[in-house]
Amino acid sequence: MDAVFWHTKWEQNQIGFHSPVPHPFLVSYFARLNLKPGAHVLVPLCGKTLDIHWLLAAGCRVTGIELSPVAVEALFQDLGLVPQIEAVPNAISYTAGTLRVFVGDIFECTPQSIGRVDAVYDRAALIALPEAVRASYAQHLIGLAQNAPQLLTCVEYDQSKRAGPPFAVLAHEVSALYGAAYRVAELEKTLLPEGIKGLCPAYETVWHLSPKGG
Numbered sequence: 001m002d003a004v005f006w007h008t009k010w011e012q013n014q015i016g017f018h019s020p021v022p023h024p025f026l027v028s029y030f031a032r033l034n035l036k037p038g039a040h041v042l043v044p045l046c047g048k049t050l051d052i053h054w055l056l057a058a059g060c061r062v063t064g065i066e067l068s069p070v071a072v073e074a075l076f077q078d079l080g081l082v083p084q085i086e087a088v089p090n091a092i093s094y095t096a097g098t099l100r101v102f103v104g105d106i107f108e109c110t111p112q113s114i115g116r117v118d119a120v121y122d123r124a125a126l127i128a129l130p131e132a133v134r135a136s137y138a139q140h141l142i143g144l145a146q147n148a149p150q151l152l153t154c155v156e157y158d159q160s161k162r163a164g165p166p167f168a169v170l171a172h173e174v175s176a177l178y179g180a181a182y183r184v185a186e187l188e189k190t191l192l193p194e195g196i197k198g199l200c201p202a203y204e205t206v207w208h209l210s211p212k213g214g
């Protein structure tokens, strides 16, 4: 999945991953992050998710990272916000109020540009990436967020039945990717009524990653 793949998806509005409501796992389990008012939440590979609307309404400061300017312009428009747009190293920064989104490649973002993060909300980010990239992504995200706790959603299905994205990321892989830095706890596992695009049965899982020693 290179950048062209995702730019094309957004330009052709092929965004089946975009949900018309905030994710029920976010609504149910956000409190587990135990954040203070005004906490800074990093949303990697954010698209134009309504989860950002929900986090802002919950009083969070939000930083998103997203490749597609089409997605980010739609996000601000849906929120009724007019962003200030400026070029920053390796990205374009869109800011309005307590929302900032970097339009660029997450692998080009640095902890210095993001600032101190209190939590990460990863929905359909890790699972958007092929297996060969996921270990680098996980390490990069840990560094970007400086070990901040995470709420992570994944899907589980038989990868031999269908190519991703979304890619299946099973419990053993979550532990392998994050177990050295975090205590890894599965909070819920739900059968997806339509499976993966109606082609194979699938579960959705939500994980709480809490920093070891934190």
Ligand SMILES: C[S@@+](CC[C@H](N)C(=O)[O-])C[C@H]1O[C@@H](n2cnc3c(N)ncnc32)[C@H](O)[C@@H]1O
Pocket (backbone or CB within 6 Å): 006, 007, 017, 018, 019, 044, 045, 046, 047, 048, 049, 065, 066, 067, 068, 071, 104, 105, 106, 107, 123, 124, 125, 128, 165
């Ligand atoms: C499956 S979508 C999920 C979007 C959002 N999290 C949601 O739940 O609706 C994955 C998103 O990641 C973006 N993306 C893919 N690779 C990226 C990268 N290297 N850096 C930043 N964004 C990326 C894509 O443009 C796409 O919007």
